[in-house]
Every structure is written in structure tokens, then in C-alpha cells.
Amino acid sequence: MLLGSAQGAFAAAGDVTVNATVDRKAVGGTTDLLLDPDRSIRVEVTVHNGTNAPRHVKTVRLSGTALALTFFAYDTTVPFDVPAKESVTRAFQLDLADLGGQATGLLPTEIEVLDDNRDVLGSVATTGDVLGSMWSVYAVFGLGVLLLTVFSWAGALIALARRRLPANRWQRAMRFLPAGIGTGLVAVISLSVLKLMAPSPAAEIPFILGSAAAALLLGYLTPHPGEPDALRPADDADRETDDFSDADRYSVTDHHSDYSEAPLTERITRPLPPGGAV
Numbered sequence: 001m002l003l004g005s006a007q008g009a010f011a012a013a014g015d016v017t018v019n020a021t022v023d024r025k026a027v028g029g030t031t032d033l034l035l036d037p038d039r040s041i042r043v044e045v046t047v048h049n050g051t052n053a054p055r056h057v058k059t060v061r062l063s064g065t066a067l068a069l070t071f072f073a074y075d076t077t078v079p080f081d082v083p084a085k086e087s088v089t090r091a092f093q094l095d096l097a098d099l100g101g102q103a104t105g106l107l108p109t110e111i112e113v114l115d116d117n118r119d120v121l122g123s124v125a126t127t128g129d130v131l132g133s134m135w136s137v138y139a140v141f142g143l144g145v146l147l148l149t150v151f152s153w154a155g156a157l158i159a160l161a162r163r164r165l166p167a168n169r170w171q172r173a174m175r176f177l178p179a180g181i182g183t184g185l186v187a188v189i190s191l192s193v194l195k196l197m198a199p200s201p202a203a204e205i206p207f208i209l210g211s212a213a214a215a216l217l218l219g220y221l222t223p224h225p226g227e228p229d230a231l232r233p234a235d236d237a238d239r240e241t242d243d244f245s246d247a248d249r250y251s252v253t254d255h256h257s258d259y260s261e262a263p264l265t266e267r268i269t270r271p272l273p274p275g276g277a278v
Contacts (some may be wrong), residue, residue: 016055016082018122019046020111032129033109037100044091044258047113047122049082054119059114062094064107064128066192066199067185071138072102072130075114104132104139106198107230129196134193142189149182156219163225173219178214184208 020027021044027033035041043062046116049055057080063073074094082088109128113121133139156176159165165172184207 009167015050016113016122017048017050018111018124019048020124024027027111027126028124029126032106032127035099035109035128035130036097037096037098037132040095042075042091043076043094043111044089044140045078045111045113046087046089047082048087049084051080052084054081054083056115057088057090057113057121058116059118060090060092061114062109063112064103064130066107066110066138067188067204070139071107071251072099086199099130100132100136102137103130104134104136105130105193106195107138107192108198108200129195138189139193142186143191145182145185145189149179149186152179152182160222165219165222165225167224169220172222173216176215176219176222177212180218181208181213184211187211 009045021040022033024042024044025031025033043060045060047057049056058077059075060078061073061075064071074095074096076092078090080088080090083085107128107130108125110123110125112123156165156179161174165175184204187207188204189197190201191203197203
């Protein structure tokens with residue numbers, strides 16, 4: 001179907017743009033796109049060709065990404081041509097039956113149109129509200145990141161308690177860095193699964209960089225591990241050495257006191273035992 005009213009507006013743009021609706025609701029803006037695995041959806045795309053050459057559309061893709069990873073993607077073959085300076089609309093039904101095992105929560109979602117070479121001609125972005133399972137790939141991925149983060153924190157803190165961290169401050173800071181990055185990732189995924197905030201780059205970067213910087217600072221400020229004896233005051237160590245020396249000296253003196261304190265003349269004139277042995 002040609003949309004003549006839109007031809008003039010997009011003819012001057014010199015580019016290909018896309019508008020889309022799902023169940024007759026416009027995609028984009030501040031409204032989230034509800035994606036329910038228990039029912040199919042009606043997708044309608046309008047491609048505006050503002051270039052001077054015709055464009056051929058072969059595939060329409062619905063995909064959801066988070067942390068630069070694609071967690072679900074649906075490709076539907078809908079071939080049609082879009083003449084130069086014109087617009088064409090196509091609609092189709094999309095079955096989302098297996099979406100529940102792929103993702104859940106709020107995810108950045110795109111509807112893209114691809115040509116024969118699978119190059120993207122144009123797209124429209126929104127936030128998808130996926131009614132998936134807590135055992136979906138995305139939720140399990142978040143659980144794995146959580147476990148790795150807990151192990152990272154445990155390893156760093158146990159090493160701190162046992163005084164096994166490196167002596168160099170920057171090396172100690174780097175020991176805490178993976179735990180900080182993991183904390184930021186866990187925060188981003190948790191907010192997404194709980195449907196509080198979608199993991200867009202504007203939200204991911206502050207959380208991850210902020211937690212990484214905090215972990216670096218914590219590792220940098222940890223005390224020098226040192227040796228246990230080196231942490232005691234010098235006067236205590238000297239006092240222990242003096243006490244040991246005195247005790248040792250006293251024990252030697254007591255051992256030989258019966259002999260060393262006797263006068264020399266008494267030792268010389270003391271009678272020899274039988275047999276003449278001294």
C-alpha cells in the first residue's frame with residue numbers, strides 16, 4: 001500500500017526510514033512494547049524510501065538485546081519493493097511461543113528491515129516488556145553473573161583477611177576490579193528483570209563504571225599486607241629478646257653456680273674421688 005502523503009516528507013531526507021505498529025499501537029517513544037509468549041502479535045511496518053533508487057526489502061526482524069548481546073530475534077520473510085521517493089506498508093502475524101524461554105523483563109527492542117544481503121535498511125527502536133520465565137536464558141545469564149561476582153568478592157576479601165594481597169597498591173586495586181565490574185552488571189540485569197529500568201547504554205555505563213571505580217578505590221585503600229612480626233611495636237620485640245637473654249643467662253648461671261661460686265683454693269684442695277678420676 002502506497003502512502004502518498006508521506007512521500008514528500010521523506011523524499012528530501014535522502015534515506016530509508018521505518019515506522020512500525022504492533023497490534024495497531026505505534027512502536028517507539030515512551031510506550032513499552034508488550035511481548036507475551038502466550039499469544040501472537042500483528043506487526044505492521046512502513047518503509048519510506050527517500051533515495052533516488054528503488055529498495056528491496058526481504059526480511060523484517062524483531063530482536064531484543066542487552067549488554068551488547070542478542071537474547072531473542074525473530075526473522076520473518078516479507079519480500080517487497082519500495083520505489084524511489086515512495087513508501088510501502090506490509091503487515092504480518094508473528095508467533096512468540098518460544099519467547100518465554102529466551103528473555104524476561106525490560107529489554108531494548110528493535111524492528112529492522114533487511115535487504116537481500118541482510119543489510120539493515122532502516123529500523124525503529126523501543127523498549128520491550130517481555131513476559132517471560134525466570135528460568136529464561138536472560139535470567140539464568142544474570143544468575144551466572146551474580147555467582148561469579150560473589151566468588152570474586154569472596155576471593156578478594158579472604159585474601160585481604162589473610163594478608164595475601166599484593167604489596168603494590170595498584171595490584172591490590174586490580175584484584176578488586178572484577179568484583180566491581182560484576183556488581184555493576186548484576187545491578188543492570190536485576191533492574192531489567194524486575195522491570196524497573198531497561199539496560200540501555202545510558203544506564204549500563206554509569207552503573208558499571210561507578211561500581212568498578214568504587215572497587216578500585218577500595219582495593220587501593222586496603223592496608224599493606226606486611227608480615228605479622230613487622231606489625232608489632234619495636235619495643236615489644238626488644239623486650240621479648242631481652243627477656244629471653246636474661247632467662248638464658250640465669251639458667252646457665254644456676255647450672256654452674258655450685259662450681260663457679262666455690263673459691264679457687266677450695267676447688268684445688270678438694271680431695272680426689274677413688275680411682276683418681278677428676
